[in-house]
Amino acid sequence: MNVVVWNENRHEKSNPMVAEIYPNGIHGAIAEFLEEDQIHVKTATLDEEDHGLTDELLNETDVLIWWGHKAHDEVKDDIVEKVHKRVLEGMGLIALHSAHFSKIFKKLMGTTCDLKWREADETERLWVVDPSHPITEGIGEYIELEKEEMYGEHFDIPAPDQLIFMSWFEGGEVFRSGSTYQRGKGKIFYFRPGHETYPTYYNKEIQRVIKNGVKWVNNVNTPAPVYGNAKPLEEITKKQVKQ
Amino acid sequence: MNVVVWNENRHEKSNPMVAEIYPNGIHGAIAEFLEEDQIHVKTATLDEEDHGLTDELLNETDVLIWWGHKAHDEVKDDIVEKVHKRVLEGMGLIALHSAHFSKIFKKLMGTTCDLKWREADETERLWVVDPSHPITEGIGEYIELEKEEMYGEHFDIPAPDQLIFMSWFEGGEVFRSGSTYQRGKGKIFYFRPGHETYPTYYNKEIQRVIKNGVKWVNNVNTPAPVYGNAKPLEEITKKQVKQ
Amino acid sequence: MNVVVWNENRHEKSNPMVAEIYPNGIHGAIAEFLEEDQIHVKTATLDEEDHGLTDELLNETDVLIWWGHKAHDEVKDDIVEKVHKRVLEGMGLIALHSAHFSKIFKKLMGTTCDLKWREADETERLWVVDPSHPITEGIGEYIELEKEEMYGEHFDIPAPDQLIFMSWFEGGEVFRSGSTYQRGKGKIFYFRPGHETYPTYYNKEIQRVIKNGVKWVNNVNTPAPVYGNAKPLEEITKKQVKQ
Amino acid sequence: MNVVVWNENRHEKSNPMVAEIYPNGIHGAIAEFLEEDQIHVKTATLDEEDHGLTDELLNETDVLIWWGHKAHDEVKDDIVEKVHKRVLEGMGLIALHSAHFSKIFKKLMGTTCDLKWREADETERLWVVDPSHPITEGIGEYIELEKEEMYGEHFDIPAPDQLIFMSWFEGGEVFRSGSTYQRGKGKIFYFRPGHETYPTYYNKEIQRVIKNGVKWVNNVNTPAPVYGNAKPLEEITKKQVKQ
16 A cells, blocks of 8 residues: 655744654654554655656555645646546545645535634544444544644535544534545545644544544555446337337 | 526527427426426526626526536636535525536536436436435336436446435436535535436426425525634633643 | 424423423423414323324324433333334424433434433533534524533434534533434434423524424425335346347 | 354255255355455354354354345344344444345334335346445446346335445336445445345355455444443533623
8 A cells, every 4th residue: 555645844844833843744744653554655745846746656646645734725736636536546535634725625525615713722522423433443432632723613515424523622613523525436534633733643543543544545446437428238129119 | 586597508509309399498498397386487598698697696596407518618617616606605506417517516526427328218217215305295206207318327426415316227227316415505406317309308207306406405594604713612721720 | 284292291290490491391392482383283291191192193293303301111112113103104203302212213213322411501502514404594603502411422323314413512522413314204303402401492593493393304295115026117028038 | 353144044945946056055155255265254043042143152243244034023032132232332234135124134224124026037237336435346337147136216224324336127126235334333234136046145246245345344443432421521610600
């Protein structure tokens, strides 16, 4: 399985606080804990040529993890089209946190993906609402994060195929913070936590969910649909009789 | 309730067979049967200025019905954006038949919306799989159409929120031919039948389904979500204690 | 439309605090506000013969509202069977609050319907997560109840067909507090609020949701499926050719 | 992973034609092809004590496959209760063909699970409608069975969480023939084919789907929900301030 962690990697350069928390970038931190499980991981970032997402790389990628925030608009439309095509062909996608507003996520959802937000160092508690889902393997009834950014409903997404986590926030809001979608042959997992100013991606339970997510979105060898004009599989003869 | 029936209205001009079946256009035929129920209906077509979809009209439209086929690409992107915005704001949308490939439907779905097809004068039988759904009111276990174009799976759409009809085709295929989606405040109904060379929209059961669909997608006065930065509804005080 | 409000009506008899809040019983309070909308309402209670649910009444009932709590086990199994049959035939069902543990709701869900709970006079805030749903008509982004019993996840229900409300509780939990299901021809709405020691059913927004729910679960004249051995609709002749 | 294949095993004893096709019983045939994949399989049948489903066996079973048809009523209710409890605790369940009418499947669904049927040696074609689903791994666009019993809609089940296969039948019907459900911690897969008088379980594609299903319903180490009275996770202090 080939995993690519894509990161905007801008906060890390402009905000010393973020750079201190994630000295190797958010992509670096995510790649590190995935590699613990002998997963083959590459990283790519916005400021590389083609944002690091060459055709060669995309074609061999099984799972793409996406983190972006303040430069969504700088992601080139042709790259978004290529990623979109690959998802429909079966490449798994994990959209993390502020990737809710990324071009690729919005294109796959068909909605604005807008939400409420607040930075107030408040507690988030992610409750498991589907304990049958493999993405919850190895974690407890809930994950508690002492300080996170708040994302609140209404979250303008299609009704998820599967709703796995619902967040409680200290300031009074709730949020559908773990949800899955199917698009074409591709599987998509949106997972809310991970504001750049908190060390969320070092949390072992959050890491476990992302690892589980990588396994879950990875889609091996399912059927390739055929589209377009199709010959009949059965004789169409009765109509003459009826006439 | 204000309903607008939008039609490409090109086959009617170029193909005498279609013109004979639908002398007032497909939009005219649909408007006629809706008006039987005292529904206020307007029509709009591709070749009008702004495709007949002015801001004024769109803003007062509760339900938009869309039929298009061979000129999807001629629909201007800015009009698609406006229709998309109105759907998210709560305008109901009914996409008929080949509107599966319309820009607006594809944008709302996030997928290619591709499928198999064949024109072979074959029987279609639409089976009701959700007899609790108001869209099935007044019809029987299935609707049989003696001759229709075939649409076959795989249909590249997100898993429908509600699957209402499944079609059987004489040539050996099946199709999810009646399905609903929610996007923002808007409700969407996709309904398969209605190839331009068949008199499908004169079928009383098909008319009944579309009438039911109009009622079902019409969304009255549901909450307007507020997005963006949000003040807390509860005091966020505990964090200082914890530190 | 004929609506029946069924209530256990035991707390009202044994707990003076409840009797003071609901002098005509919870069923009486619910019937009263429904009647404001010219809905035809009857009530039935546990201690009546057949719990007030005669065959005649059930057969003419379009929507049944159910409130029960401490005497679920006293509801006779044959009455539960009759209600179950009527739901599958198309009678709408609204299960309120502690009716999550009623025999009829558990039978329709197929799960334990267990949950977390706490009586601590805490704030509940019901957030709308599906602003396209008619059950949310006329209310705001959320409904706030100053004091309610807490119900917390995990709520052991099947994934709802539609999730409409998610509750935030002051003590740190969340809950899927408004959800819908389809079973046979019947539509079901579960709505969480309404602990007997709080005046929740006098809240205008809660009343609005229940009124909307009544309209939504009411199912008029959808198809009656035919089951059992079925003659073919098409000739089955090809097999001989193949052999 | 421990798999148990449960079979009624009555047709095999009373119908020589079935005995000839399945000399080791349907359970034997299924166990055989699962063992090709180094899966640890046991079998159990109706006429054994406790139908072969002892507490010890159930407690160590990860996945239970169920085939029954003419003796559903002979399955003891207490055994059904035990199987139900184990499913909610996380044991995967695959219900095959006529198990749609088994006590355990009906209890988990909450509906009659009724359908249309016909034995007429007709062609079934199972179309993949969700090519992102791991249960479709390794198969083509559709599976064709030359002769099978027909099952037709309406199939009285709750709307599936995931619909994977839709069947076309020569005689004119369609059927939701591969669907999944979640109940508690348990995952459920219903798969239609497998009438006792046809050699369906020797079909390599059908075997592949069942093998994929076994992997998919197997649920490892997801969270164990805690139910009942719960202490608050946050201080509930504000109410006094408000009063």
